Amino acid sequence: GAGVSQTPSNKVTEKGKYVELRCDPISGHTALYWYRQSLGQGPEFLIYFQGTGAADDSGLPNDRFFAVRPEGSVSTLKIQRTERGDSAVYLCASSEEGAISYNEQFFGPGTRLTVL
């Protein structure tokens, strides 16, 4: 596709429920990142995939959060037993293969998650 896409754009759920957020990276980009942005703050890193494997998951806040990228393209961020504090905009980004750390990251529009 032309850019990074994320679905859904908005998700409202109740405390304790399970949610899945999807990210489609730019075609051909092998690196994929998830960030979380709370109101009035800059985005915070969650997890980074190189291909199918999670190269750095140090930003995941706790074991309720999990992400997968089984075929090295689409990624799903999964949140179990949601809490009100999980409410935020979840952003996905992708970048090209190669010297990954030097490459420009391109962001999707985000998924706004609201936990009631």
Place this chain on the structure above:
Amino acid sequence: KQEVTQIPAALSVPEGENLVLNCSFTDSAIYNLQWFRQDPGKGLTSLLLIQSSQREQTSGRLNASLDKSSGRSTLYIAASQPGDSATYLCAPLRGKLIFGQGTELSVKP
């Protein structure tokens, strides 16, 4: 741990002014630095990327400089326009982007 500070937090200027947004970071061992723009309720748009070996990068009315050793970057916007109104975020990268809280810019017609 990398910490990023952006000054000022908010800025309001009349149309046509030249302006400078400041970014400082505590860990100079970075690979590159990106400047982003974020419109309300939207995702991030990449404006400029400066590699760690570069001193500056230009795109149209935007010029970004990087002084890695002192942990500073600036974004210069020439001849500001109302359409430039947005939040501007800087993010040094070493494996992952670390963001500041942004500068909220308002350009008045």
